[in-house]
Amino acid sequence: MSAIDFWLGRHRDTAARLPGADLPWLVRLREDAIDRFADEGWPTTRRENWRHTSLAFMGQQALAAEASDKPEAVLARLRERYRTASRGQAGTHEGVASVVGAGSTANAAASAPQDLDHWLVFVDGKFAPALSAIGGLPGGARIGSLADALKQSPETVEAAFGSALDGEAPQALNAALVTDGAWIRLGRGIAIEHPIHLVFIGATVADQHLRNLVVAEAGAQATIVEHYPAGAAGSTLTTAVTRVLAAQDSHVTHLKLQQEAPEAIHLATIEAEQARGAVFASHSLSFGARLARNDIRTRLAGEGAEALLNGLYHADGRRHVDHHTRIDHARPQGTSREFYRGLLDGSARGVFTGRILVAQDAQRTDAMQRCDNLLLSRLAEADARPELEIYADDVKCAHGATIGQLDEDALFYLRSRGVDAVHARQLLTYAFAAEVLERIAHAPLRALGRAALLERLPEGARLEELL
Amino acid sequence: MLKINNLHAAIDGKDILKGLDLEVADGEVHAIMGPNGSGKSTLAQVLAGRETFTVTDGSVDWDGTDLLALPAEERARAGLFLAFQYPVEIPGVSNAYFLKAAVNAVRRHRGLPEYDAMDFLARVKAEMKAVGMKEEFLYRSVNEGFSGGEKKRNEVLQMALLEPRLAVLDETDSGLDIDALKIVAEGVNRLRSPERSMIVITHYQRLLDYIVPDKVHVLSQGRIVRSGGRELALELEEHGYGWIDAAQSGKAGGASAGARP
Numbered sequence: 001m002s003a004i005d006f007w008l009g010r011h012r013d014t015a016a017r018l019p020g021a022d023l024p025w026l027v028r029l030r031e032d033a034i035d036r037f038a039d040e041g042w043p044t045t046r047r048e049n050w051r052h053t054s055l056a057f058m059g060q061q062a063l064a065a066e067a068s069d070k071p072e073a074v075l076a077r078l079r080e081r082y083r084t085a086s087r088g089q090a091g092t093h094e095g096v097a098s099v100v101g102a103g104s105t106a107n108a109a110a111s112a113p114q115d116l117d118h119w120l121v122f123v124d125g126k127f128a129p130a131l132s133a134i135g136g137l138p139g140g141a142r143i144g145s146l147a148d149a150l151k152q153s154p155e156t157v158e159a160a161f162g163s164a165l166d167g168e169a170p171q172a173l174n175a176a177l178v179t180d181g182a183w184i185r186l187g188r189g190i191a192i193e194h195p196i197h198l199v200f201i202g203a204t205v206a207d208q209h210l211r212n213l214v215v216a217e218a219g220a221q222a223t224i225v226e227h228y229p230a231g232a233a234g235s236t237l238t239t240a241v242t243r244v245l246a247a248q249d250s251h252v253t254h255l256k257l258q259q260e261a262p263e264a265i266h267l268a269t270i271e272a273e274q275a276r277g278a279v280f281a282s283h284s285l286s287f288g289a290r291l292a293r294n295d296i297r298t299r300l301a302g303e304g305a306e307a308l309l310n311g312l313y314h315a316d317g318r319r320h321v322d323h324h325t326r327i328d329h330a331r332p333q334g335t336s337r338e339f340y341r342g343l344l345d346g347s348a349r350g351v352f353t354g355r356i357l358v359a360q361d362a363q364r365t366d367a368m369q370r371c372d373n374l375l376l377s378r379l380a381e382a383d384a385r386p387e388l389e390i391y392a393d394d395v396k397c398a399h400g401a402t403i404g405q406l407d408e409d410a411l412f413y414l415r416s417r418g419v420d421a422v423h424a425r426q427l428l429t430y431a432f433a434a435e436v437l438e439r440i441a442h443a444p445l446r447a448l449g450r451a452a453l454l455e456r457l458p459e460g461a462r463l464e465e466l467l
Numbered sequence: 468m469l470k471i472n473n474l475h476a477a478i479d480g481k482d483i484l485k486g487l488d489l490e491v492a493d494g495e496v497h498a499i500m501g502p503n504g505s506g507k508s509t510l511a512q513v514l515a516g517r518e519t520f521t522v523t524d525g526s527v528d529w530d531g532t533d534l535l536a537l538p539a540e541e542r543a544r545a546g547l548f549l550a551f552q553y554p555v556e557i558p559g560v561s562n563a564y565f566l567k568a569a570v571n572a573v574r575r576h577r578g579l580p581e582y583d584a585m586d587f588l589a590r591v592k593a594e595m596k597a598v599g600m601k602e603e604f605l606y607r608s609v610n611e612g613f614s615g616g617e618k619k620r621n622e623v624l625q626m627a628l629l630e631p632r633l634a635v636l637d638e639t640d641s642g643l644d645i646d647a648l649k650i651v652a653e654g655v656n657r658l659r660s661p662e663r664s665m666i667v668i669t670h671y672q673r674l675l676d677y678i679v680p681d682k683v684h685v686l687s688q689g690r691i692v693r694s695g696g697r698e699l700a701l702e703l704e705e706h707g708y709g710w711i712d713a714a715q716s717g718k719a720g721g722a723s724a725g726a727r728p
Contacts, residue, residue: 409555416542417568417629432559
């Protein structure tokens with residue numbers, strides 16, 4: 001059972017063994033967090049921020065992990081897919097074969113050998129050094145596990161950890177129970193050229209609670225990828241919180257690839273704080289899990305900061321996917337771009353909320369938001385809700401949302417050229433979704449995103465042949 | 468040989484084609500002219516297999532095949548090609564992919580080997596040169612942001628690559644300036660051959676200065692009302708469509724003329 005008492009018991013039983021159990025600030029934070037969770041309970045649709053997604057069922061939901069592949073095998077598959085996808089990518093700048101129009105070839109030549117990437121692997125919520133491979137790093141860069149960082153530099157972790165009051169109840173539960181995650185700290189001006197991959201594999205446990213902290217000092221640059229591949233089958237729960245502190249003029253790109261098993265419940269938060277001139281890009285690709293909820297927030301706390309929130313979700317069957325986003329323009333001359341697309345099949349439901357706040361002080365803000373959904377079946381459902389709150393008077397803010405079917409004219413056009421109806425539908429579906437992936441600047445990662453998307457489409461393999 | 472017999476077609480319960488008869492022999496180029504709303508584009512769409520139109524009566528026999536029984540994609544594979552009046556934009560699908568998917572679908576059907584990437588590229592580049600298209604159009608999304616003339620050139624390019632037995636050109640001249648019109652017409656003329664028939668649908672006779680038809684038909688109120696040689700087009704140019712409509716209303720009685728907006 002995962003009723004509230006179950007989690008209170010879990011906290012009581014494990015608190016003394018969790019990382020940082022010797023740190024008074026963390027012990028108190030965990031206690032405050034579990035108290036808050038006990039108070040608020042699982043969110044239901046009565047809460048404004050959960051209007052379309054209820055976790056009330058969690059009170060009765062029994063969690064259990066069923067047999068899974070060995071973590072080594074899950075990881076090997078993921079790395080192999082990445083290698084194959086980006087090899088295809090390198091060939092794409094021949095041009096002919098690319099499905100996607102303009103811009104698809106621009107970065108192909110920049111493909112880096114994946115073996116130079118950094119890999120941090122976590123199994124059942126704990127860092128697995130034997131499966132990880134952290135490449136050479138410049139001095140002033142630190143990539144490792146949160147548990148280790150709590151031992152080595154608890155003060156710096158404390159400053160980045162967040163509080164028991166952040167976000168919603170699931171985020172508090174995460175704070176109370178977090179076992180591990182990544183700790184990434186980049187000193188002034190440090191640029192990590194190759195992506196840092198964080199792979200979270202649930203193998204035998206029914207629930208895992210992960211927290212990743214990214215501290216980028218002034219001018220630092222990095223690309224961080226969170227992978228949630230399908231691990232154990234069964235009703236499992238993942239809570240994940242990623243916090244990004246982006247100091248002046250730093251560039252942080254975050255990509256999340258959520259491909260959890262079909263019965264999994266995935267509750268995640270990504271929150272960033274951007275200082276003057278900092279650039280933060282978030283790409284959320286949500287393809288798996290029975291219920292996936294992503295709260296993605298960024299605060300443009302310094303002048304001239306830039307944010308991109310980009311996302312793609314696909315759900316079929318009776319699955320449910322919810323992106324709840326918030327962009328806080330707190331200071332002048334910030335730019336934000338938000339693009340989400342959804343593919344909904346079966347009787348799946350997709351929810352998008354795009355909140356944009358422009359503070360009185362945030363003059364000359366330039367914000368744009370779009371959310372477009374494609375309904376692939378009659379029973380699929382989409383909700384797209386822009387919420388703009390603007391207190392400044394000199395701003396550019398645009399938003400738009402669409403929910404529709406495939407364009408009949410385009411389908412007929414393809415068929416009139418000999419392309420059969422099934423292939424034409426798949427091609428248009430893919431093209432609709434792939435536009436989101438075009439915004440991923442790093443070519444091999446973009447290719448990985450494409451491969452993950454193609455895996456979700458019934459005729460994906462056939463499209464891939466022509467890629 | 469294409470034989471259209473007593474073709475009736477409707478959309479949303481409204482009759483558009485009302486007993487159209489037409490025969491096009493192999494290698495012939497037929498022009499179909501007519502005022503707006505006479506059913507020209509409906510004929511083109513019905514031939515290509517657009518399901519939004521319902522065929523309520525009549526038949527279309529194409530070398531012994533019941534054309535109307537085939538879905539659009541099979542008509543295309545069997546060698547029918549429609550050059551669209553309004554080519555569709557397909558964001559996110561590159562022209563190259565689109566062309567390759569189309570050409571290989573058709574080649575597969577004809578028992579020809581599919582092109583590999585290199586052969587296809589060589590072939591498509593040669594054809595693009597012939598219709599005056601820059602190579603960059605290969606890598607742009609299908610028709611997206613193309614000018615009117617570029618879209619029509621893209622249609623002619625597709626026609627050249629797909630090598631149809633029967634091509635229907637739906638107002639391929641509309642929206643083109645005279646230079647673009649000449650290039651498109653040259654592209655079409657290059658494809659004329661004894662094995663290939665063409666139906667050229669146009670509102671204006673000026674296209675027929677460049678694509679000289681074997682026969683000209685006048686479509687009015689869903690039927691072919693006059694057929695003749697090239698001189699019929701010139702006659703229409705001189706007198707306008709008014710005299711055809713007037714002649715028709717007189718014959719059919721005021722009621723049907725009144726029904727036309």
